[in-house]
Amino acid sequence: MPEVNKPTNIQAGQKFNPSILHRFQKFLRDFLRRPTHYRQRQARNALQWYFNRLRITAKYNADKNYKAFATVHSLRRGGLFQYTYDPKWKDVLPYYDKFPLIIPIKMTHNGWIGLNVHYLPPQVRAVIFDDIVEHGMKNKNVMMVSMAWVEAYKKHPVIRGAIKRYLWKHVTSPLVEIREEEWATIVMLPSHVFVKKSANEVWNNELRNNK
Numbered sequence: 051m052p053e054v055n056k057p058t059n060i061q062a063g064q065k066f067n068p069s070i071l072h073r074f075q076k077f078l079r080d081f082l083r084r085p086t087h088y089r090q091r092q093a094r095n096a097l098q099w100y101f102n103r104l105r106i107t108a109k110y111n112a113d114k115n116y117k118a119f120a121t122v123h124s125l126r127r128g129g130l131f132q133y134t135y136d137p138k139w140k141d142v143l144p145y146y147d148k149f150p151l152i153i154p155i156k157m158t159h160n161g162w163i164g165l166n167v168h169y170l171p172p173q174v175r176a177v178i179f180d181d182i183v184e185h186g187m188k189n190k191n192v193m194m195v196s197m198a199w200v201e202a203y204k205k206h207p208v209i210r211g212a213i214k215r216y217l218w219k220h221v222t223s224p225l226v227e228i229r230e231e232e233w234a235t236i237v238m239l240p241s242h243v244f245v246k247k248s249a250n251e252v253w254n255n256e257l258r259n260n261k
Contacts (some may be wrong), residue, residue, distance in 0.1 A: 121224035125154045125162060128197030130233055132241070134223040135216060144255075145247035150216065151228075151237065155200050161217040165200045168242035169212035171253045175237045183234050192230040211256035 125131060132151045140146055147168045154164040167175055182199050186192030203209045228236050244252050 122227045128193035130228040132226045136220050148243040163215050166214045
């Protein structure tokens with residue numbers, strides 16, 4: 051089993067943007083009160099918004115000329131990691147992501163629990179990571195803030211469906227750690243690989259089931 055780094059410390063009483071919960075509640079309320087055909091149209095609009103953001107991201111990356119991502123042998127709570135995954139219970143799961151993008155929040159004896167941002171619609175990701183990066187820059191510790199953020203909101207209906215458990219034995223690639231300065235860019239890329247359902251269907255289902 052790969053070595054696991056010591057947990058990242060969290061500042062007591064970490065404060066976040068007080069409007070976040072209100073924005074989540076409004077997003078969820080407006081989304082769920084609409085009929086199915088409206089939610090499908092909303093999902094299509096979300097993807098269009100997503101790809102507009104992607105085009106901006108692609109131009110930014112071309113200008114920056116980033117180096118290839120570095121692989122690591124351990125996870126740090128509050129970091130951002132990506133890897134390929136073959137779930138133990140894939141035959142019975144209604145759908146799953148083969149390429150998770152994870153913020154680990156708890157280590158277990160055989161894996162970890164974390165937030166897979168792919169299960170969140172693009173607009174929600176933008177809200178989350180804008181807040182995390184803003185407070186991370188102020189505290190000069192983005193990883194500490196990201197873990198504290200997820201811990202603070204992990205039971206919220208918009209967030210809790212994206213909290214997943216992963217097993218070391220079912221990781222099928224090296225771990226890639228995303229540099230902090232690239233978080234806001236990477237989380238908006240359509241790097242999910244959902245099996246059995248489309249991304250639109252996954253986002254609709256997660257929001258509906260966790261209301």
